[in-house]
Amino acid sequence: MRNKKVLCLVECAVMVALAFGLSFVKLWQMPLGGSVTLCSMLPILLIGVKYGPVIGLGTGFVYSLTQLAQGFMEGDISYAAGEAGVFIIAMLFDYVVPYTLLGFSGILGKKNRWYPIAGMSIAVAMRFVSHYLTGVTIWAQWTPEGWVSWIYSAAYNGGYLLPDLALTLAAAIALFSSAQMRKLVDIEE
Numbered sequence: 001m002r003n004k005k006v007l008c009l010v011e012c013a014v015m016v017a018l019a020f021g022l023s024f025v026k027l028w029q030m031p032l033g034g035s036v037t038l039c040s041m042l043p044i045l046l047i048g049v050k051y052g053p054v055i056g057l058g059t060g061f062v063y064s065l066t067q068l069a070q071g072f073m074e075g076d077i078s079y080a081a082g083e084a085g086v087f088i089i090a091m092l093f094d095y096v097v098p099y100t101l102l103g104f105s106g107i108l109g110k111k112n113r114w115y116p117i118a119g120m121s122i123a124v125a126m127r128f129v130s131h132y133l134t135g136v137t138i139w140a141q142w143t144p145e146g147w148v149s150w151i152y153s154a155a156y157n158g159g160y161l162l163p164d165l166a167l168t169l170a171a172a173i174a175l176f177s178s179a180q181m182r183k184l185v186d187i188e189e
Contacts, residue, residue, distance in 0.1 A: 033071075
């Protein structure tokens with residue numbers, strides 16, 4: 001039993017490190033934050049699939065802290081939000097909440113390889129909702145003239161999350177086509 005806990009902890013730590021490293025490989029950078037990366041969400045999504053939402057959310061939370069640190073390092077996080085309370089809410093709903101939610105990827109179980117794919121899609125959709133809500137509330141002041149904030153937020157956040165999701169799902173489908181990988185993640189079939 002103890003070895004399983006240690007293995008889980010080590011796998012989670014390695015996947016957070018891998019996700020963090022991949023988050024620096026940006027294929028497309030959006031002007032106001034957000035990017036398409038080389039499948040940086042995939043390691044966290046895989047932990048959620050393998051160990052379920054509870055451990056997935058914990059791993060996602062740790063990953064969110066690395067993303068928050070990366071945002072500060074790269075200058076993506078500034079005090080542009082104005083008041084301290086608004087700034088804290090922006091950090092929570094643009095970093096902590098959306099990246100933590102990636103851990104929900106195992107919510108549908110592992111009956112076959114398509115359940116995890118659907119769960120991954122749901123988790124990324126939940127991430128989108130968090131970014132979208134900050135876009136229509138806190139960041140609405142940066143909506144370009146001629147746009148409505150709720151449409152702009154959907155277009156802006158969808159503009160990087162949809163391609164990022166497509167790359168991630170393509171990689172996951174390729175991984176899950178391997179019997180060894182399905183066994184490693186404990187996918188039934």
